[in-house]
Amino acid sequence: MVGKLGHDKQFGAMNKLLDEMVRDGCQPNTVTYNRLISSYGRANYLNEAMNLFNQMQEAGCKPDRVTYCTLIDIHAKAGFLDIAMDMYQRMQAGGISPDTFAYSLIINCLGKAGHLPAAHMLFCEMVDQGCTPNLVTYNIMIDLHAKARNYQIALKxxxxxxxxGFEPDKVTYSIVMVVLGHCGYLEEAEAVFTEMQHNNWIPDEPVYGLLVDLWxxxxxxxxxWQWYQAMLHAGLLPNVPTCNSLLSTFLRVNKIAEAYELLQNMLRLGLRPSLQTYTLLLSSCTDGRSKLDMGFCGQLMASTGHPAHMFLLKMPSAGSDGQNVRNHVNSFLDLMHSEDRESKRGLVDAVVDFLHKSGLKEEAGSVWEVAAHKNVFPDALREKSNSYWLINLHVMSEGTAVTALSRTLAWFRKQMLASGxxxxxxxIVTGWGRRSRVTGTSMVRQAVEELLNMFGSPFSMENGNSGCFVGCGEPLNKWLLHSYVERMHLL
Known part of the structure; x- marks a missing residue:
């Protein structure tokens, strides 16, 4: 019952039942704590999950493999990869050897942290230790290499x-279709769809949705549109992610009327527009080619009924110190607490970009500061080694990238003045930029370069790498102490 209530996020009722259980003389054991940790973890209440981990040990309950694997999983999914790896090391220190499931979790965690060689080494160690990879392990490895664009390794x-001796399942087929799609082999991806059917796997809605997304x-x-119709003809109802894929396609080519009809159809089918739906519309509004497009996108945004729209409409002006904006953003992100990190990251990126390009740059800076504090962009700032920092902007829109860079440099200045x-x-890593339209150019890189040049910064490209700007030593420190570094985001 405790597990069921926790699964349904009825935490008040769950804790009440737990108190009743203790009053009746039935003490929580490791299984009980595992249920509680899992419930809080699924809802993104990570502090509560860690508090329970500490409580169970104080109560004399020894964490088992399930405890550690749950904590590894929830922290990895939330982007706290260092904590996930710490849990793995504590599990080993506690004399608990990893099984196939634990190995798979850590391999996935390392891969998502960008340590693909280490993930591959652990995969090899797993085999050497006599722990046989299962289909899930292979799916994770194929997926990690696919996301790293190591397409040939993924296919191998x-x-x-x-x-x-493992037969592909729907997950495997889907990953392979993604690999082929990203290689530009979309007809081959369709052939895998046919093979899947021949092997008696009935394609479900997400598989059709994948082909909608790829095309x-x-x-x-x-x-x-043809694959969307094929899904309907197969008797399947679209889900929200598939509708979002098609909506994105329509918006990208400025088919606003078709986007409107699709959104209305979603509502007629009882599909509730997601945070991603709203993010797509807001990004389209920001990139609107005319005031008419912006007005129509605004109507679409309002019709979703998503709380994000009221959040944007009620955005206060920055005031003297921006605290009212920060309070507003804090309240909204608390409301969106259970949303996955990628969805929240996408929305914040769109909001900051929209505010920046609308001239509300102080507000954009305040939104960014709250999002950074709440770890919405966990990879945006990282200390690679002692006093050697990496600012990663390559997954952001150009307005967000400029705002993030400005506020981060201002943070460095504040730290220097406070502590010396x-x-x-x-x-500063810009990559080619999420908004890049032509191979070899990046709107993010261009915007960052213009900002750095405008203020005469000591940053320069390293070894011809046009996607990375480097600043170091005394010139960097002298420049950061200039008072205008605090106000760069306003230009």
């Missing part, structure tokens, strides 16, 4: 998996 692992991202609106501690080196 797919063949190795089959040679080891949409390839810019082929007609093909995306100076960074020895700062790398």
């Amino acid at each position: 692992l797919y063949r190795d998996m089959q040679s080891a 949409g991202k390839a810019g082929n609106v007609e093909k995306a 501690a100076c960074p020895s080196r700062i790398d």
